[in-house]
Amino acid sequence: RGNHNPGAGGWPTIRYFNKETGPEGHAYEKKTGDAMCDELGPKGEDYMTMYVEEAGGTSLCALNGSGCSERQVKYIEKMKGKGLEAQ
Numbered sequence: 001r002g003n004h005n006p007g008a009g010g011w012p013t014i015r016y017f018n019k020e021t022g023p024e025g026h027a028y029e030k031k032t033g034d035a036m037c038d039e040l041g042p043k044g045e046d047y048m049t050m051y052v053e054e055a056g057g058t059s060l061c062a063l064n065g066s067g068c069s070e071r072q073v074k075y076i077e078k079m080k081g082k083g084l085e086a087q
Contacts, residue, residue, distance in 0.1 A: 016055040
């Protein structure tokens, strides 16, 4: 489904899909002049995390509570109390 044109604009091809984009999705918009694999890989800034947060309209929440909402922290604490078997 859709015309995704893999490889256009560099490799790897990075797209996201949601209700707004539909089956066509939307391509990752590069932030630097680096190769796609360098920009989103381990060599530079954390552009992959920024992309996930930007495209998903969310933020990443760490298990130590960093970057988490109050609701997320409560859930983390609740699950920690249940032990590994329940997780």
